[in-house]
Amino acid sequence: xxxxxxxxxxxxxxxxxxxxxxxxxxxxxxxxxxxxxxxxxxxxxxxxxxxxxxxxxxxxxxxxxxxxxxxxxxxxxxxxxxxxxxxxxxxxxxxxxxxxxxxxxxxxxxxxxxxxxxxxxxxxxxxxxxxxxxxxxxxxxxxx
Amino acid sequence: xxxxxxxxxxxxxxxxxxxxxxxxxxxxxxxxxxxxxxxxxxxxxxxxxxxxxxxxxxxxxxxxxxxxxxxxxxxxxxxxxxxxxxxxxxxxxxxxxxxxxxxxxxxxxxxxxxxxxxxxxxxxxxxxxxxxxxxxxxxxxxxxxxx
Numbered sequence: 001x002x003x004x005x006x007x008x009x010x011x012x013x014x015x016x017x018x019x020x021x022x023x024x025x026x027x028x029x030x031x032x033x034x035x036x037x038x039x040x041x042x043x044x045x046x047x048x049x050x051x052x053x054x055x056x057x058x059x060x061x062x063x064x065x066x067x068x069x070x071x072x073x074x075x076x077x078x079x080x081x082x083x084x085x086x087x088x089x090x091x092x093x094x095x096x097x098x099x100x101x102x103x104x105x106x107x108x109x110x111x112x113x114x115x116x117x118x119x120x121x122x123x124x125x126x127x128x129x130x131x132x133x134x135x136x137x138x139x140x141x142x143x144x
Numbered sequence: 145x146x147x148x149x150x151x152x153x154x155x156x157x158x159x160x161x162x163x164x165x166x167x168x169x170x171x172x173x174x175x176x177x178x179x180x181x182x183x184x185x186x187x188x189x190x191x192x193x194x195x196x197x198x199x200x201x202x203x204x205x206x207x208x209x210x211x212x213x214x215x216x217x218x219x220x221x222x223x224x225x226x227x228x229x230x231x232x233x234x235x236x237x238x239x240x241x242x243x244x245x246x247x248x249x250x251x252x253x254x255x256x257x258x259x260x261x262x263x264x265x266x267x268x269x270x271x272x273x274x275x276x277x278x279x280x281x282x283x284x285x286x287x288x289x290x291x
Contacts, residue, residue, distance in 0.1 A: 036269035117261035122178035
């Protein structure tokens with residue numbers, strides 16, 4: 001996949017700046033959606049008694065993940081370096097199959113489209129999709 | 145065999161009954177061409193696709209978006225037999241249009257996102273699940289006759 005152009009980074013930072021106040025809401029909705037639309041993802045949360053979309057654990061985890069995305073926006077100029085420890089976490093401890101990064105990315109994009117229909121233009125969509133793909137790549141860096 | 149619950153049938157029928165084809169069709173196709181620019185390879189004869197603005201104002205693309213969206217109508221009316229319903233269309237996409245079937249999923253994702261923007265919070269997780277299930281059956285059927 002291609003790396004992020006200067007324009008991509010500018011678009012991502014600008015869009016994030018406008019929506020970051022709602023970042024936690026985005027995270028909560030994205031994670032809740034994911035366990036409903038892609039039930040196979042629930043296998044990673046078998047240690048929670050309640051893996052329903054309204055479960056406080058699921059919603060709280062959505063916030064955790066989105067905070068990671070927020071952090072990545074700040075490190076957009078060096079995602080691999082900036083996300084090194086997160087990659088190690090995902091590689092050695094969590095061992096989430098990287099296919100799921102795509103799934104969650106899609107859910108994040110859907111939520112952004114719902115919450116910010118006028119701001120989430122095709123131009124913003126492509127930049128953010130590229131950013132999430134680069135993020136996923138950086139997260140999978142330490143896998144093998 | 146694809147099994148549809150009553151709720152899923154109701155969701156799909158409801159979405160398409162209130163769908164503004166003239167609005168959603170063009171938006172979905174434009175978004176696909178902008179977000180996944182390699183899909184433009186199939187639109188060589190469609191005029192100016194030079195940048196996002198050109199794509200969004202291109203009348204041939206808009207018309208085609210409406211056409212493609214209406215292509216889903218037969219699937220909605222034949223939910224229990226989408227594979228057979230689309231056999232001919234699948235052959236056409238393979239033999240005449242030569243479209244890489246991986247691209248069907250890209251357009252499906254863009255359609256999901258455009259409908260999400262239109263429906264807002266009414267596009268709940270359950271509705272998204274049903275809609276994406278419907279689209280994945282369609283995508284599957286369209287790729288079925290490739291050889």
